[in-house]
Amino acid sequence: MVYLNGDFIAKDKASISVMDRGFLFGDGVYEVIPAYNGKIFRPTEHLDRLQKSLDSIQITNPYSHNKWINILNKLVNHSSSTNQSLYLQITRGTDTKRKHNFDALTPTIYVESNPLTSKTKQELSKGFSAISAQDIRWSRCDIKATSLLANVLYAQDAKKHNVEEVILYRDNQITEGATSNVFILKNNILYTHPTGANILSGITRDLVLESASACSIQIQESSFSLDNIFTSDELWISSSTREIMPITKLDNKPINQGKVGAIWGCVFEYYQRLKND
Amino acid sequence: MVYLNGDFIAKDKASISVMDRGFLFGDGVYEVIPAYNGKIFRPTEHLDRLQKSLDSIQITNPYSHNKWINILNKLVNHSSSTNQSLYLQITRGTDTKRKHNFDALTPTIYVESNPLTSKTKQELSKGFSAISAQDIRWSRCDIKATSLLANVLYAQDAKKHNVEEVILYRDNQITEGATSNVFILKNNILYTHPTGANILSGITRDLVLESASACSIQIQESSFSLDNIFTSDELWISSSTREIMPITKLDNKPINQGKVGAIWGCVFEYYQRLKND
Numbered sequence: 001m002v003y004l005n006g007d008f009i010a011k012d013k014a015s016i017s018v019m020d021r022g023f024l025f026g027d028g029v030y031e032v033i034p035a036y037n038g039k040i041f042r043p044t045e046h047l048d049r050l051q052k053s054l055d056s057i058q059i060t061n062p063y064s065h066n067k068w069i070n071i072l073n074k075l076v077n078h079s080s081s082t083n084q085s086l087y088l089q090i091t092r093g094t095d096t097k098r099k100h101n102f103d104a105l106t107p108t109i110y111v112e113s114n115p116l117t118s119k120t121k122q123e124l125s126k127g128f129s130a131i132s133a134q135d136i137r138w139s140r141c142d143i144k145a146t147s148l149l150a151n152v153l154y155a156q157d158a159k160k161h162n163v164e165e166v167i168l169y170r171d172n173q174i175t176e177g178a179t180s181n182v183f184i185l186k187n188n189i190l191y192t193h194p195t196g197a198n199i200l201s202g203i204t205r206d207l208v209l210e211s212a213s214a215c216s217i218q219i220q221e222s223s224f225s226l227d228n229i230f231t232s233d234e235l236w237i238s239s240s241t242r243e244i245m246p247i248t249k250l251d252n253k254p255i256n257q258g259k260v261g262a263i264w265g266c267v268f269e270y271y272q273r274l275k276n277d
Numbered sequence: 278m279v280y281l282n283g284d285f286i287a288k289d290k291a292s293i294s295v296m297d298r299g300f301l302f303g304d305g306v307y308e309v310i311p312a313y314n315g316k317i318f319r320p321t322e323h324l325d326r327l328q329k330s331l332d333s334i335q336i337t338n339p340y341s342h343n344k345w346i347n348i349l350n351k352l353v354n355h356s357s358s359t360n361q362s363l364y365l366q367i368t369r370g371t372d373t374k375r376k377h378n379f380d381a382l383t384p385t386i387y388v389e390s391n392p393l394t395s396k397t398k399q400e401l402s403k404g405f406s407a408i409s410a411q412d413i414r415w416s417r418c419d420i421k422a423t424s425l426l427a428n429v430l431y432a433q434d435a436k437k438h439n440v441e442e443v444i445l446y447r448d449n450q451i452t453e454g455a456t457s458n459v460f461i462l463k464n465n466i467l468y469t470h471p472t473g474a475n476i477l478s479g480i481t482r483d484l485v486l487e488s489a490s491a492c493s494i495q496i497q498e499s500s501f502s503l504d505n506i507f508t509s510d511e512l513w514i515s516s517s518t519r520e521i522m523p524i525t526k527l528d529n530k531p532i533n534q535g536k537v538g539a540i541w542g543c544v545f546e547y548y549q550r551l552k553n554d
Contacts, residue, residue, distance in 0.1 A: 004295065015292040016300060018281065018387050023293060024366070025425040026303025057426065058433065087375055089301070097391065098364060100425070100432030100456060110295050114374065136416035138427050147424035148302040148377070149334065150415050155377030156335065179377060 001078050003071050003111040008078075011112065020108050022091030024098055026147030028108070029053035030089040032240050034116055035076045036275050040086070041240075043069055045203045049144065050088070056143045059092055062107050071111055081115035085241050089146060118243060121268060127248030127260045128164040130237070132226055133157065135168035135175050135198075142197050154178035164245065165237050170198060173223040180239040181205040184224055184232035185217070185263050191228075194221040204238040207274055208267065211244075215266035234261035244268055278355050280348050280388040285355075288389065297385050299368030301375055303424030305385070306330035307366040309517050311393055312353045313552050317363070318517075320346055322480045326421065327365070333420045336369055339384050348388055358392035362518050366423060395520060398545060404525030404537045405441040407514070409503055410434065412445035412452050412475075419474050431455035441522065442514050447475060450500035457516040458482040461501055461509035462494070462540050468505070471498040481515040484551055485544065488521075492543035511538035521545055 004014045021027035031053075033046045047065050054061050063071070072086050093105030137150040154166040155178055165177040176182050176199040183192045190212045195201040209219050229235055235247040235255045244267055246260040281291045298304035308330075310323045324342050331338050340348075349363050370382030414427045431443040432455060442454040453459050453476040460469045467489045472478040486496050506512055512524040512532045521544055523537040 002295070011296075012294075014295040016295060017289075018279070018291040018293060018389075019288075020300065021429075023297065023300045023368075024423065025429050026423055027426055027429050057430065091300075098389075100429050101436040102429065102433060112295075112375075134416075138415045139411075139413035140427070143426075145426050146301065146303055147426035149304055149420075149422050149424035150417070152298075152302050152304050152377050152379065153334065156379060159378040 001075065003075060003109070005109055008074065014110065016108055017094045019094045019096070019098070020091055021093060021095055021102065021105070022089070022108060022146055024095070025100070026145065026149070027057070027102070028089055028091030028146040029057060029059070029144050030087065030146055031144060033072065033086040033088065034240050035084040035086060035113070037082050038076055040069070040072055040076065041275060042203050042207075043072065045206070049201065049203065050090075053144045054090065056140070057092075057145065059090060059107055062090070062109060075111060075113040079113055079115070083116040083118065084113045085116040086111065086113045091146065116241060119245075121265075124245060124268065125260050127246050127258065129249040130163050130165045130167050130177070130247045131158065131161050132167045132169060132251055135170040137168070139197055141175070141199055142195070142201060144200060151178050164247065167229075167237070167250065169226055172225050174226065174229065175199050175223075177237045180237035180242065181208070183208060183236045183238065184229055185234040185261060186228070186232045188263070189218045189220050191220050191222060191224050193223045202238060202240075204240050204243065207271060208236070208238045208244055211267045211270035211274065212263070214270045215263060217263060217267075229255065232256070234264055236264060244271055278352065280352060280386070282386055285351065291387065293385055294371045296371045296373070296375070297368055298370060298372055298379065298382070299366070299385060299423055301372070302377070303422065303426075304334070304379070305366055305368030305423040306334060306336070306421050307364065307423055308421060310349065310363040310365065311517050312361040312363060312390070314359050315353055317346070317349055317353065318552060319480050319484075320349065322483070326478065326480065327367075330421045331367065333417070334422065336367060336384055339367070339386060352388060352390040356390055356392070360393040360395065361390045362393040363388065363390045368423065393518060396522075398542075401522060401545065402537050404523050404535065406526040407440050407442045407444050407454070407524045408435065408438050409444045409446060409528055412447040414445070416474055418452070418476055419472070419478060421477060428455050441524065444506075444514070444527065446503055449502050451503065451506065452476050452500075454514045457514035457519065458485070460485060460513045460515065461506055462511035462538065463505070463509045465540070466495045466497050468497050468499060468501050470500045479515060481517050481520065484548060485513070485515045485521055488544045488547035488551065489540070491547045492540060494540060506532065509533070511541055513541060521548055
């Protein structure tokens, strides 16, 4: 069962017009929200970010927070999985003819929920690989937009290289991963690119910073280079569905001799507590 | 009547799954091809460019040139308009679940044709206005992709300012317009940004260069700045549907004292001959 424009329907019945501006122009925004033990995790933070994305592309939010929560809860409760990943997409709506500019339309609203299996600490502790690439995306990566072709091509590159993520750099500074935020730890200081137009202000990113503080780690929101990664003590990526993942190999070169660091373990444990609050 | 995945159907019956990667990710490419007097204009050039776009994002072209031409001709002949604008979109296809990376899927193919009314020389001779803006798009603007949110926002800005186009600069060099290529004429030399990753290699761009050569104008494919525009003799934009349009005001400041230049007239005339060949 999925939600489309006011109705809960079977997924294979969920269709949209070819004149939907999401289809024609990637003219929409989205959110991915985890639910643990049947409870939506950090709904306010995700719905606040959705509002920012909508504002940035001049779409009026069709629903109140409460209405969103009701829809999300109905999907969560309908599923038999205790942990789920909610996907929510809003496009500008169906146009009468294809033209780049827009008039006020009725937004298209699509929501689905899928089972979410988080990796265990043991699975994560073996470490993961990534590759680096130049950040060719647009300059408004703070908007969680559905114009995602660059991210699709990165994800395919990651698959081809059998790695977890592509870590991006712009002007020699690491921005973020293709579908994650990026952190390095050096001498008990955690570095991550500051929020702004070049990265998505991740909900999990904030929780990583909160968790790291709880582990007595100093936070420094400043950018760093690819070289800094190779001399770092730990490298992590974060996203709502992958949580906090230790990367121990980048471009086939080991980070911290290829071993998962101790601080990651502390941050991971704290994050698990936040999830189960 | 439109074409969707093998069938000619009514436009209001043309629907796709929410799992279409065009809808979820802007994971597709497109072409806009004019037809004059019922004859498709430069079909080979457009289909060659389509092939390049498809290759760039790793979608196998589902049809041969001949098959494409047959579909396009059928739509052109079905319409009562002598001049038409064909729109052709291919997305990676419908996925079973939302994930950034992709497997081989059956592409979604959508084609429609709409009446095209070209502006007359008299209408064009009054000149048009544009505004300039920083180019925030991704770094693969040579791919005619449907991830077009940046272009949508520019088009809306143009509408808000009641101008024809937004002319973009990157690192202080003019790249192109949000939906056009850009040219300046100075001392009988025509300048336009060289092809490459930062601009779309326009079919009409090539025809403008051909037409300018026929008017004894020297061509220089090199980039120029915003300042160069204000000291230029003529400023034009080109696209398949707008052809060659003289811009006489940029950011509310006149170009060539706000008058359409003489060379534009020659190039316009030559282009009309190409259309009717």
